[in-house]
Amino acid sequence: MTTSTRRGPQQVRSQETVERILEAADQEIGERGLAGASTTRIAARAGLSVGALYRFFDDKAAIADALAVRYLEAVTPAYADAVAEVSSVADLETVLGELVRRAAELQVLHPGYYRLTEEAAPERGDSPAHAVREHLIGLFAQALRGAGVGTGEGELHAVVDLCIETVRHTLARHPVGDPARGATLREVERMLRAYLTSRLR
Numbered sequence: 001m002t003t004s005t006r007r008g009p010q011q012v013r014s015q016e017t018v019e020r021i022l023e024a025a026d027q028e029i030g031e032r033g034l035a036g037a038s039t040t041r042i043a044a045r046a047g048l049s050v051g052a053l054y055r056f057f058d059d060k061a062a063i064a065d066a067l068a069v070r071y072l073e074a075v076t077p078a079y080a081d082a083v084a085e086v087s088s089v090a091d092l093e094t095v096l097g098e099l100v101r102r103a104a105e106l107q108v109l110h111p112g113y114y115r116l117t118e119e120a121a122p123e124r125g126d127s128p129a130h131a132v133r134e135h136l137i138g139l140f141a142q143a144l145r146g147a148g149v150g151t152g153e154g155e156l157h158a159v160v161d162l163c164i165e166t167v168r169h170t171l172a173r174h175p176v177g178d179p180a181r182g183a184t185l186r187e188v189e190r191m192l193r194a195y196l197t198s199r200l201r
Contacts, residue, residue: 018056020046022070025063030111034064034119064116068128071113078102083143089200100189107171118172137161149200159199163192
């Protein structure tokens with residue numbers, strides 16, 4: 001995944017403009033999806049002309065890639081300190097709930113990214129979310145390996161991938177405002193806790 005911007009924002013003003021564009025794109029794509037979103041509306045939401053937007057991004061695909069990079073920059077520190085608390089499989093009891101809570105908070109801040117993951121599944125190599133998926137699988141698998149989990153590498157990655165995708169898909173299908181969101185996330189947490197306990201050794 002590349003950011004695909006025409007020029008790197010080297011000045012504070014340029015960085016602020018790119019952030020405004022991406023924040024607007026997160027909202028626009030979150031509401032309409034990538035196909036339904038338009039660069040005209042994204043520019044308007046950002047308080048810019050379309051021409052100004054195109055000085056930073058060639059098209060919607062470039063914006064989608066940049067949203068994934070932006071999400072990765074947010075999700076890495078959000079999860080890293082939580083997984084650092086996993087010193088044994090028993091720690092998953094408390095850490096798993098914290099990870100689900102943080103994932104839910106990130107969805108609120110990055111609705112467009114989550115909509116993108118539903119339109120182009122992260123396991124696809126051409127998905128903007130593919131690099132995020134691979135990074136998170138590695139992060140969580142490494143933490144579990146450090147906690148003494150002896151599950152084979154391929155199986156461990158498959159287990160972690162299923163857990164990540166279950167939470168992501170649940171959040172995408174139960175956005176903020178859905179009255180079933182809280183109860184569904186609690187049920188998913190219970191299911192994943194039981195699944196991990198049975199699969200990890």
